[in-house]
Amino acid sequence: MEIVRRWVEFYNRRDTDGLIELTTEDYEMKSVFAGIESGGIFRGHSGFPFEYFKTLDEAYEHFDLVAEDFIDVGAAVLMVAQIDWRGRGSGAEGQDPLFAVFWLRAGKVFREESFKVRAEALEAVGLRE
Secondary structure (H helix, E strand, O other): OHHHHHHHHHHHHOOHHHHHHHEEEEEEEEOOOOOHHHOOEEEHHHHHHHHHHHHHHHHEEEEEEEEEEEEEOOOEEEEEEEEEEEEOOOOOEEEEEEEEEEEEEOOEEEEEEEEOOHHHHHHHOOOOO
16 A cells, blocks of 8 residues: 555656556556547557646646545555646636545556546446445
């Protein structure tokens, strides 16, 4: 779980070198908040963190993860969090729930998928409420 905690720290600092260090070359992210045009999927290090943050920064002036809990679910870690955000242009702001599943391989994150609903995140790792 420490790898995912560090990943979140690097994410909030926009530390691309740190994120690359913690992810595999074939890393895949599926985001519910960024990249509507691409289906929210970002692959490899060019896709994440670079293209992802570019897409995110076009839509949001501020977008941070506020982690509340990390749950070991076997081959993955489920992060329970809030997104603290402010829209670019509109100035609208708020907090929304986020449930993110991080799959690990050889001490690195190889896949991450985010959800707005806890039950969907649990289902992604074969669990139920």
